[in-house]
Amino acid sequence: MNILVDVGHPAHVHFYKNFIKEMEKKGHKLIVTEREKECTKDLLKYYGIKYLPLVGHIGISYALLPKFLINILRTQKLYYLMRQHNIEFGLGVSDYPVAWAGKLNNCKSIIFTDSEPVTIDKYFTYPFSNVIITPQYFSKKINLEKHIRVRSFKELAYLHPNWFKPNPNIYKILNISKNEKYVILRFNAFGAGHDIKIKGFSLSDKRTLVKKLKKYTHVFISSELPLPNDLELYRLNIPAHKMHDILYYANLLICDTQTSTTEAACLGTPVIRSNKWVGPKDMSNFIELEQEYGLIYSIEQPKKAVEKGLELIQNPDIKKEWQIKRKKFLQDKIDLTSFMVWFVENYPESNQIIVENPGYQKRFK
Numbered sequence: 001m002n003i004l005v006d007v008g009h010p011a012h013v014h015f016y017k018n019f020i021k022e023m024e025k026k027g028h029k030l031i032v033t034e035r036e037k038e039c040t041k042d043l044l045k046y047y048g049i050k051y052l053p054l055v056g057h058i059g060i061s062y063a064l065l066p067k068f069l070i071n072i073l074r075t076q077k078l079y080y081l082m083r084q085h086n087i088e089f090g091l092g093v094s095d096y097p098v099a100w101a102g103k104l105n106n107c108k109s110i111i112f113t114d115s116e117p118v119t120i121d122k123y124f125t126y127p128f129s130n131v132i133i134t135p136q137y138f139s140k141k142i143n144l145e146k147h148i149r150v151r152s153f154k155e156l157a158y159l160h161p162n163w164f165k166p167n168p169n170i171y172k173i174l175n176i177s178k179n180e181k182y183v184i185l186r187f188n189a190f191g192a193g194h195d196i197k198i199k200g201f202s203l204s205d206k207r208t209l210v211k212k213l214k215k216y217t218h219v220f221i222s223s224e225l226p227l228p229n230d231l232e233l234y235r236l237n238i239p240a241h242k243m244h245d246i247l248y249y250a251n252l253l254i255c256d257t258q259t260s261t262t263e264a265a266c267l268g269t270p271v272i273r274s275n276k277w278v279g280p281k282d283m284s285n286f287i288e289l290e291q292e293y294g295l296i297y298s299i300e301q302p303k304k305a306v307e308k309g310l311e312l313i314q315n316p317d318i319k320k321e322w323q324i325k326r327k328k329f330l331q332d333k334i335d336l337t338s339f340m341v342w343f344v345e346n347y348p349e350s351n352q353i354i355v356e357n358p359g360y361q362k363r364f365k
Helices: 010-025 040-046 067-084 096-105 170-174 203-213 240-249 259-267 284-292 302-313 318-332 336-345 349-356 358-363
Strands: 002-007 029-034 089-093 108-112 131-135 147-150 182-187 218-223 252-255 271-273 296-298
Touching: 002 010, 002 067, 002 096, 010 029, 010 040, 010 089, 010 336, 029 040, 029 067, 040 240, 067 096, 089 096, 096 108, 131 284, 147 336, 147 349, 170 240, 182 203, 182 240, 203 218, 203 302, 240 259, 252 259, 252 302, 259 271, 259 284, 259 296, 259 318, 271 302, 284 296, 336 349, 349 358
Parallel strands: 002 029, 002 089, 089 108, 108 131, 131 147, 182 218, 182 252, 252 271, 271 296
Antiparallel strands: none
16 A cells, blocks of 8 residues: 655654554555645654655745645655555655645545544645544534544654653753752744734743743743843753653643643643633643543633643642553543554555444453
């Protein structure tokens, strides 16, 4: 079977890395395309995944083009790659160029999405895809015949215990002892299309967090944006592939990002998330993690988020309590990578099985 996997973000490398390796072991041919974003290339190289730099192959200044036109050019490139390699399945994350190119090539496309705020998917992605895979409580309505709800999150494709084993050598990297607490502060750039008008912690808020938290714990900052000199001193300088080890052993994550919130929750690390998405229309993932499992706190007001952080970091049993919550969470969820391997290898029968009997997926624990 010939499969194309389009990787558009560093998190997508993690999402697909185990799927790619497992399918290659089974003798399938994988073509991985990459959009040259942030540390995506570094992660692909680290995991030994061969890839084609999709954006770089078009040879044009993308900074001067609207995102829609960029995606038209990506679709063109994907179309020719699918034809060249006789691709049977195209896989992407909230990715309409994969769906478009697949439709033009009579190639099946499987798209994973978990972000309800991405409004254009309804018009640009869903109609052209063969299968849309979402978490169980995804709130948008999609054609029932092509909508597969999985009892999992995309982060469990790589952070499920079947695939992730934390490495304690991160304490050496951080230059602290194993009995010392530390907090990760993760700040978003809010540069995605669905992040327009969305804000997180202000510079003043970030300074307040550091000033108050450092009285009780080591503080490390991961930021997509440049930091002023006084905060740059706390920047977390680690290889990208070490981030999940860092999150696993952290006593607390305070952030205004989305993916890091779910990752830390999956690892049993307490999370305080604060941004303008928080509220009655929040995304289903975060509502479930907070209300069903108590793994995160979503707090819109930065001041209250800081207060909650100070409260949690002074709880000596915080990690034990969260590992108990994590255990319950994992008991309810499936290993998404194992499910995806089975689903693709057995399509279209697998699609019919899950549509008729959603409980079948429980065997992928």
